[in-house]
Amino acid sequence: MTLPFLYVSFSFSRSVIFPEGGDTIVASLLLLLILHDVLDPRRNSWSPCRHRGAVRNVVAGWSIWLAKVQVSVIYAVSVLEKLKVNEWLDGSVLYYWMVWSIYTVPDPIGFVRQIFVVPIIAAASAWFTIILEALLAASIVTGYRFRRILVPLGVGFHGAIAVAMGLYTFWLSMSAALIYLLVSPGDRSWLPRARGYPDS
Template identity: 30%
Template sequence: MIRHLSQWINQRITSFNPWTNVYGLVRSIFAFSLFITLFFNDATLLFRPSSGNPTWVKTDTLSMFSFVPETSFALNLIRIICLILLLVVMSGWRPRVTSLFHLYIAYSINSGATTIDGGEQVNLVMALLLLPIALTDNRKWHWQNISSINRHYSKTIAYIAYVFIRIQVAILYFHSFTAKLDNDEWLDGTAVYYYLLDPMLGLPNFLMNPLHFLLASPFIVVITWVTLFIQLLLVCALFMSKNNWSKVLWCAVLFHELIAVLLGLISFSIAMLAMLIIYLRPLEQVFVWQKNKRRK
C-alpha cells in the first residue's frame, strides 16, 4: 500500500506543471488588489493613530513605512515606490525576484496600516504561500507557458506549496461558514438584511432605493442562506474532481463580485478573485488569449 501511494504521489508530481499563465494571472491580480488600495488612498488615510497606538504606523513591525519619518510626505513617498514595484509585479517580469517585492509590500501594508480590510490579510498569506512556486520559477515572464519541465525537486516544492494553498483556502471558507452558525441572524436568515443596511459597510445611496423592496421581502432569507451554501460548497470543492471546479468557480466569482458592488469592498473582492482562481482553476489548464487563438 505504501509503495502504491508513493507511486501515485510521484506520478502526480511528475505530471504537475504550475509555471503557466494561470499562476501568472493570479500573481498579477493579487498585486493589482494592493495597487488600487495604495493608488486611491492617501497615506494619511491608511496610516493614522488609533486606540492604544499613538503613532501613525503600527509599532514593533518591520514594515517599510516604519523606517521613515511619520510625515505625510515621507509616507506618501514610500507609497509611490510601492506602486511602482507593484506595477513591475503585475507585468509578470522575473517572478523569482518580484515575488519578494510582492511579499514585503503585502507585509508592510498589513502590519503597518491602520485602516485595512480582509483583502490585505488574504494578500499577505497568499503571497507567502505562492513564494515557493515563484522562487522555483526561472521564466523571464510569468505569462509564458512551459509545456515540459524535468526539474523534479522544483516540482516537488511547488506541488507541496500548491496543496497547502488549496487547503488554506478551504480552511478560510470553513472558518467563515462555521463562525456564522453561531450567529442567530445567519440562522434565521436576516444577516444579509443587517449587513446591507449597515451605515459603514451597507449599500451605497444609489442602490438603496432600487433594492429596498428586496430588503423588505422574505426573499432576503433565501439570499442569506445561499451565502452560507456557497461557502460550504467552496469547502467541499477541496475534495471535488477537477471536472467540477469550473462550475464552482463561476458561482464563487459571481458571489464575491456582488459583494464588491453591494458593499464596496473592491480590493477585497479582487484579492478573493485571485484566490479562487488558484483554488479552482487547474494550473495546467492555461488561458488561451484571443491573439493566440488566431495564430492557431
Template identity: 40%
Template sequence: MRSRTVPLPWAAGYGLARTLLALGTLGTLLFSDAATLFREVATVGRYPMCQGVNSAGAFCLVSEDHYDAMRWACCLVLVIAASGWRPRFTAVPHAYVAFSVFTGIAIPDGGDQITWILTLLIVFVALGDPRRWHWQPAPSPEDRPSQGRTRWALLGAGALVVARIQMSVVYFQSCVAKLPHAEWADGSALYYWINNYDFGAPYWLRPTLAFVVDQPVGVAAMTWGPLVLELALAAALLMPQKARWALLPAGVFFHLCIAVVMGLWSFALAMCAGLLLLLTPFGHDPDFARMLRRTTRPSAVPPGEDASAEAAVRIGSRL
C-alpha cells in the same frame, strides 16, 4: 521503477492570481494617502506599530515624513509584479510589500491578510519559474527538466496545495462562524447589512436591494445563499474538476457582489485570486494570447483534458 507525472505549476493561470493579488494591494496604496493609512487607533496605538516582527515592514524603515515616498515605491513594485515580468525576481518583493501593508496600515481587512499569505506561498512557485513573463505558456514538455527544476516544480506544487487548503479553511471558517448568530440562522442578516449606513449598499443600489430584503423569501435567499456557496467552496477539494469549474464563476460573482455593495474591492480581488488557486487545476494555462487572437489551433491534448497535461515533470520512485 514506477514513474508519476506532476503538472508544472508555471503557467498563466497562477500568473493571473499573482496579478489580481498585486492589483488589490495596489488599489489600497494608490487611492489612500499616508494620513488615511497610518493613524491613531483607539485603545491600540498609532500605526505602523513597529514592534516585534512588524518592525521589519517597509513603513517601519522610514520616518513619518517619508511614508508617502515609501507608499509610491511599493506601488512601483506592485505594478511590476502585476505586469507579470520575471516572476522569480519580483515574487519576493511583492510578498514583502503585502506583508508591509498588512502589518503597517491602520485599516487592514481580511483581504490584506489573505493577500500576504497567498503571496508568501506563491514565492515558492515563482522562484523556480523560468519564464520571462508569467503570461507565457508553460514550458514545453520536450524541454526535458533538469533535476534542479524538478525540485522547484515539486516545491511549487506543494505550495499550491497549501494555498488550496488555506482557501478551503477560509471558506469553511467564514461559514461556520456565522451559524451561531441568530440573524444568520433565521435568514435576516442581509436585511441589516444592506441597510447599514457604514457598510451597506450604496445609495443608487439601496432601493433595489431594500425591495428584495423586505420580502421574506428574498432576504432568506440572500442570507442563506452565501452560506451554501461558502460551504461548497470549502468542500471543493473533494469534488471532481468539472464541479470546481462550475463553482468558479459563482464564487467570482459572489465576491464582485460584495465589492459593489460594500465597496471592498481589494478584498474581492484577493479572494478571486484565491478562487483561481483553489478551483483550477495545477498548471492551468488559459492561453491568453490565443484568446486575444480569436484563432484556433490543433490541441495536443485529448478533448476534455486540461492544457496543464501538456507540461509535466516525471518523478521516478523505486518499488
C-alpha cells in the same frame, strides 16, 4: 515577483487604517507561494512545464497545493463561524447589513436595500451565501467540471459583495484566491482563446 509583492502586501496590511481582510489573505498566500516562485523556472503558472527537476517539481507543486488548502480553510472557517450566529441561521443578517450597517449599498443603487427588507429574499440570500461558501471549501476534493462551475459563481459572489458594501479590493483578493483554489496550474481551457494564437 513574489518577494517584492509580499513586502508591499504585508506593509499595506499592517498600516491600513480600515482593514477589510483581503490584504491579509494576499499576504498569507504570497508567503506560501515564495518557494514556488523561487524554484519554478516558468514565466507564470499557466506556461507549459519544461526542464524542471524532480525536487523543483515536488516543491512547486506542494506550494500551490498548500495555497489551495489555505483558501479552502478560509471558506470552511467562514461557514463554521456563520453557523454560530443566530442572525445567519434565521436569515436576518443581510437585512441588518444592508439597511443598518455602515457597509450598506451606495446611494446610486439604494433600491437594493428594499429588496432585503423582504424576509424570504433576505433569508434565501443568507443561506445561499453559506451553501456557496461550503461548496467552495469542499471544492478542493471535487472534480474539474464542478470547479469550473464554481469559478464564475465565486467571482460573481464576491463581486456582488464589492458592489453592495464597497469592498472592491477584497473582491480582487478573493478572485485571485479562487483562481488558485479552483484552477489547476497549466490549465488554460477556461481562458478565452485569441484568434491566430496557438493553444499552447
